[in-house]
Amino acid sequence: MVTKDTFGRWESEQQLWQALRQGDEQAFTFIFEKYHRTLYNYGCKLTTHTAVTEDAIQDIFIDIWRLRSNLTENISSIKFYLYRTLRRRIHQTLDKYPATEEIAELSEPEMMPLSFSDSQTLLIESESNLIRAQRIRELLALLPERQLEAVTLRYFDEFSIEEIGQIMGVNEKSVRNFLYKALTAFRQAQNFIINFLLIICTLPIS
Secondary structure, three states: OOOOOOOOOOOOHHHHHHHHHHOOHHHHHHHHHHHHHHHHHHHHHHHHOOOHHHHHHHHHHHHHOOOOHHHHOOOHHHHHHHHHHHHHHHHHHOOOEEEOOOOOOOOOOOOOOOHHHHHHHHHHHHHHHHHHHHHHHHOOOOHHHHHHHHHHHHHHHOHHHHHHHHHHHOOOOHHHEEEEEEHHHHOOOOOOOHHHHOOOOOOOOO
């Protein structure tokens, strides 16, 4: 699914990034508000310790503002930069924990808000989406950590295979293998692929 990103009053992502580097507080606030929620959702796929995710995100944005003039001048994607930075920060923190980590279940996909009306069709569609979402969560919870992360980055966060490889620190072949194994694992689940795509289509465009 290809979506067109928007960057507020800035004409391009690069202009937004340059404004941040030059100390524009509105640019910093815009970036924080645009990405902090998706960063949190992604972080919760990497660790069940929500406090670790929250602290990591906070530290990242503090460092971005404090060291803004030293940030890389040109980046291809702010979202990609933030995801890779968050992943590295969380893994550095978890290395200090002796306890084993478990991957949390995928948070319930957010549905587009429905306006209340007298139409029973909307209610039926909403209930059907919730049932599908529950089934998807149950199926994805069975995936190994790396496969779950690859599926999340690919189908929920819409990163390319190349970007996923860079975020996860693996080559593109490994990413494709993670995705292939994840989908293959559910081949016996009736209508899984169809339901998965239906859930993806109901996600709001960020």
